Amino acid sequence: MIRQLAFFLACVFAGACAAQPPHKLSLTYELSYNGVVAAELTEVLEHDGKHFSLSSEGRGKGIGALFYRGAAKRWCRGEIASAGLRPLEYRDQRGDNPVTVARFDWVAKTLTHEYDGKKETAKMTPPLQDRLSFLYNYAFQSSPDLAPGKEIRIGVADGRGLTQFHYIVAGREMLKTPAGELETVHLVKQRDGNEDKATEIWFASGRDYLPARILIIEKDGVRIDQMLTRIGN
Numbered sequence: 001m002i003r004q005l006a007f008f009l010a011c012v013f014a015g016a017c018a019a020q021p022p023h024k025l026s027l028t029y030e031l032s033y034n035g036v037v038a039a040e041l042t043e044v045l046e047h048d049g050k051h052f053s054l055s056s057e058g059r060g061k062g063i064g065a066l067f068y069r070g071a072a073k074r075w076c077r078g079e080i081a082s083a084g085l086r087p088l089e090y091r092d093q094r095g096d097n098p099v100t101v102a103r104f105d106w107v108a109k110t111l112t113h114e115y116d117g118k119k120e121t122a123k124m125t126p127p128l129q130d131r132l133s134f135l136y137n138y139a140f141q142s143s144p145d146l147a148p149g150k151e152i153r154i155g156v157a158d159g160r161g162l163t164q165f166h167y168i169v170a171g172r173e174m175l176k177t178p179a180g181e182l183e184t185v186h187l188v189k190q191r192d193g194n195e196d197k198a199t200e201i202w203f204a205s206g207r208d209y210l211p212a213r214i215l216i217i218e219k220d221g222v223r224i225d226q227m228l229t230r231i232g233n
Contacts, residue, residue: 020047020049020080020139020140020208021045021047021139021140021208021210022233023046023047023048023049024044024045024046024233025044025045025046025210025231025232025233026042026043026044026045026230026231026232026233027042027043027044027045027210027211027228027230027231027232028040028041028042028043028228028229028230028231028232029041029042029043029226029227029228029229030061030178030226030227030229031058031224031225031226032223032224032225032227033222033223033224034222034223035223035225036062036063037061037062038060038061038062039058039059039060039061039072040058040059040061041056041057041058041226042056042057042058043055043056043057043132044056045136045139047080047140049080050079050080051077051078051079051080052077052078052079052080052085052133052136052140053075053076053077054074054075054076054077054132054133054136055073055074055075056072056073056074056075056132057071057072057073057074058071058072058073059071071095072093072094072095073091073092073093074090074091074092074093074131074132075090075091075132076089076090076091076130076132076133077089078104078133080140083141084137084138084140084141085129085133085136085137085140086104086106087102087104087128087129087130087133087157088103088104088106089101089102089103089104090102090103090104090130090131090132090133090157090158090159091159092131092158092159098115098116098117099159100113100114100115100158100159100160101113101114101115101159102114102130102157102158102159104124104128104130104157105124106124109123109124110122110123110124111123111124111128111157111162113157113159113160113161113162114159115159115160122162125155125162126155127153127154127155128154128155128156128157128162129154129155129156129157130156130157130158131156131157131158134154134156135201135211135214136210136211138203138209139208139209139210141209144185144209146169146185146187146203146205147169148169148170148171148172149168149169150168150169151166151167151168151169152165152166152167152168152169152187153165153166153167154167165189166189166190166192167187167188167189167190167201168187168188168190169185169186169187170186170187170188170200171185171186172184172185172186172205173185173186173202175202175204175212175213177212177213177227177228177229178227178228178229178230179212179228179229179230179231182202182204182206182207182212182228183204183205183206184202184203184204184205184212184213185202185203185205185209186200186201186202187200187201187202187203188200189201194219195219196219197216197217197218197219198215198216198217199214199215199216199217200213200214200215201213201214201215202214204228207231210228210231211228212227212228213225213226213227213228214226
């Protein structure tokens with residue numbers, strides 16, 4: 001009993017007991033446009049406690065596939081730090097279009113984007129993630145600071161450039177999904193003018209803060225809803 005208590009205290013002070021999701025995890029989502037299912041999205045997370053990789057692939061499904069042609073593939077890899085994920089490389093390919101790449105050099109503190117035969121390098125401005133690692137970053141934080149009203153400002157790279165996002169934690173909600181009813185933390189992006197699209201994200205706080213739902217409302221009113229349908233190994 002004494003040894004167990006000593007180990008627990010050591011973990012608390014050293015940060016070694018930080019919760020992490022299983023070493024391999026597969027998440028399946030349905031993607032709908034204005035309520036019409038258009039695609040199925042599969043994301044795979046793999047890690048060994050020190051390094052991680054994430055892949056995401058979407059393919060058209062049902063009648064809605066007419067609006068979602070070709071496969072969309074995204075992939076990233078990086079390191080697991082005490083504060084969460086630290087991406088090293090991100091790749092994004094839509095259909096037959098050329099791959100866009102973002103490379104993170106945390107030693108030189110530079111971020112390089114490669115797209116359309118161009119290569120641009122700029123100084124990093126932390127906090128910084130890519131479009132995949134951002135969604136799984138909280139899964140690798142021991143105690144995510146997601147209290148209601150919390151403001152989150154972060155730069156997100158996608159291979160073409162860097163976008164600054166400003167989210168507010170709206171609170172905790174029970175979310176009904178095909179994968180079950182989940183306790184979630186709800187984030188709402190603060191829009192930068194009327195031309196900016198609205199974005200809301202629900203993270204499953206009872207399931208390692210995995211992304212459970214992403215809702216995007218384009219400036220023309222089109223609703224793109226990504227809903228979790230299954231969690232597997």
